[in-house]
Amino acid sequence: MRVGVVTFPGSLDDRDAVRAVALAGGEPVALWHADADLRGVEAVVLPGGFSYGDYLRCGAIARHAPVMGPLLKAAGAGLPVLGICNGFQVLCEARLLPGALIRNDRRRFVCRDQRLRVESSASAWTSAYEPGEEIVVPVKNGEGGYVADERTLDSLEAEGRVVLRYVGGNPNGSARDIAGVTDASGRVVGLMPHPEHAVDPLTGPSTDGLGFFASLLHRVAAA
Amino acid sequence: MARVVVDVMLKPEILDPQGQAVQGALARLGFAGVTAVRQGKRFELELAGEASDQQLATAERAAQTLLANPVIEDYRVRVEG
Numbered sequence: 001m002r003v004g005v006v007t008f009p010g011s012l013d014d015r016d017a018v019r020a021v022a023l024a025g026g027e028p029v030a031l032w033h034a035d036a037d038l039r040g041v042e043a044v045v046l047p048g049g050f051s052y053g054d055y056l057r058c059g060a061i062a063r064h065a066p067v068m069g070p071l072l073k074a075a076g077a078g079l080p081v082l083g084i085c086n087g088f089q090v091l092c093e094a095r096l097l098p099g100a101l102i103r104n105d106r107r108r109f110v111c112r113d114q115r116l117r118v119e120s121s122a123s124a125w126t127s128a129y130e131p132g133e134e135i136v137v138p139v140k141n142g143e144g145g146y147v148a149d150e151r152t153l154d155s156l157e158a159e160g161r162v163v164l165r166y167v168g169g170n171p172n173g174s175a176r177d178i179a180g181v182t183d184a185s186g187r188v189v190g191l192m193p194h195p196e197h198a199v200d201p202l203t204g205p206s207t208d209g210l211g212f213f214a215s216l217l218h219r220v221a222a223a
Numbered sequence: 224m225a226r227v228v229v230d231v232m233l234k235p236e237i238l239d240p241q242g243q244a245v246q247g248a249l250a251r252l253g254f255a256g257v258t259a260v261r262q263g264k265r266f267e268l269e270l271a272g273e274a275s276d277q278q279l280a281t282a283e284r285a286a287q288t289l290l291a292n293p294v295i296e297d298y299r300v301r302v303e304g
Contacts, residue, residue, distance in 0.1 A: 057292055064289065093292065100295045102233075107240045147237060147295060173238065 001026045001217055004041035006071075008033040008062045012049035013084065013196060020196040021045065024213035033065040043080040043124075043216055044071060046087025048140075048194060058101060058143050059089030068094065080124040080187045080216055085141055088180070088190030097181055097190045098156065099148030104141065105173025113205040114139040114193055115168040116179055120160050123186040128211035128218055135208035137198040139171050139179075144192040146174035146181075156181055164191050225274035226303045227282045231291045232263035266290050267303075274302045 003026045007014045018028040029041050033051075038044065051062035062068070068090075075081050075096055083091040091097045104110060115136050118129040129135070148156070153175055156162050164180030172192070180191030195209025233239050239261050246260040268285070270278050283300050291298035 056289070060289065060292065092294070098294075100292055102237060102295060103240045105238055105240060107244055145238070 001043070002029050002039075002041045003027065003213075003216070004029045004031040004038055004044040006031045006033060006044060006046050006067055008049070008051035008065060010050040010053055011047050011086070013047040013194065014049070016194075016196040016199075017045045017047040017084065020199045020209065020213050023199050024210055025217050026213065031067055033062070033067050035067045036070070038067070038070050038074060038079075043082070044074075045196075046081065046083040046090050047196070048085030048087060051086055051090065054086075054143075057089075057093070059086060059091075059093040062086075062090045063093035072096070075188055078185065078187060081189070082125050082212065082216075083188075083190040084194055084196060085144070085192055088192055089143070091188065091190045096188050097183055098152050099146055099175075099181070101141075101143055101192070102145045102147055103143050104145055104171070109140070109142040110144070110171040111140040112138070112171065114166060114171060114179075116193060117165045117167050118163065119165055120163045120182070122160060123163050123182040123189050123215075125182075125189040125212045125215050126163050128215040134167060135198075135211070136206045137193045137195050137209045138205065139193040141172060141192055144172040144174065146172075146178045146192070148175065153178075159184070163189060164193070225270045225272070225278075227268045227270060227274060227279065227300060228303045229266040229268065229282065229286045229290050229298055229300050230263060231266070231286070231296050231298045232261060234295055234297055237295045264290075 003021045005017045021028040089101045118133045166177045182189045195212040198204035198209030242260040242262045286298045
């Protein structure tokens with residue numbers, strides 16, 4: 001399966017995302033922010049980093065990058081998209097996901113191994129996990145506080161669209177300990193923690209992150 | 224030449240850690256009686272020619288599309304001068 005990984009100017013974790021896709025058995029395809037099409041990929045990962053220097057707001061300028069035109073169109077037609085950290089911020093700015101990410105309540109950049117609970121295995125990117133399964137992957141952000149109005153939060157909870165929650169301490173003041181959410185279709189997922197940094201025991205705290213990338217491939221194999 | 228100013232502020236219910244840090248620094252410097260600080264952004268758009276209704280509408284659209292995120296921010300567009 002061909003999985004695109006977009007590099008924006010200022011992306012940092014695109015290489016790790018490419019590696020994670022390959023380790024999970026997919027075929028990574030490098031996409032550039034200025035690309036006019038998606039090169040025939042069957043899914044896309046928007047990686048972490050500081051796209052366009054995080055100028056204006058995190059993800060605000062990347063959301064209008066040329067590659068985002070075809071991406072938004074394809075996502076509307078069912079293309080699975082995973083936004084990690086800065087990628088999550090881009091998806092919120094693009095309104096593919098509800099809410100926004102604001103500066104951490106503790107006013108510090110947080111970088112640590114984080115325990116998380118997978119709340120839903122119904123999304124395209126979390127089907128390899130058991131609901132309620134706890135995993136450990138790195139979290140590293142300065143503007144990772146998830147916010148949305150109460151009505152939106154209530155409907156996310158009611159519809160099972162909170163896919164991931166912080167356990168053992170909320171690192172950034174996110175509402176209701178939310179670490180990741182999905183759109184109504186379950187194909188577009190955004191999360192602040194970095195599963196692509198937890199795919200190899202040599203370089204990560206676990207290999208718990210591999211499931212996000214494996215979920216996608218299982219789903220296609222089963223379809 | 225006309226200048227259109229777009230002021231962007233976080234909505235009142237959204238936490239502003241930057242504003243809190245500034246308030247803390249003011250208190251340490253002895254500026255007594257400042258009970259809260261909120262930090263916003265100001266954009267100055269220089270327009271060619273006079274500010275017409277059409278150009279104001281364009282600035283309004285720019286604010287909505289890029290300068291502000293209406294999920295967490297309020298904005299105000301006005302002509303300066």
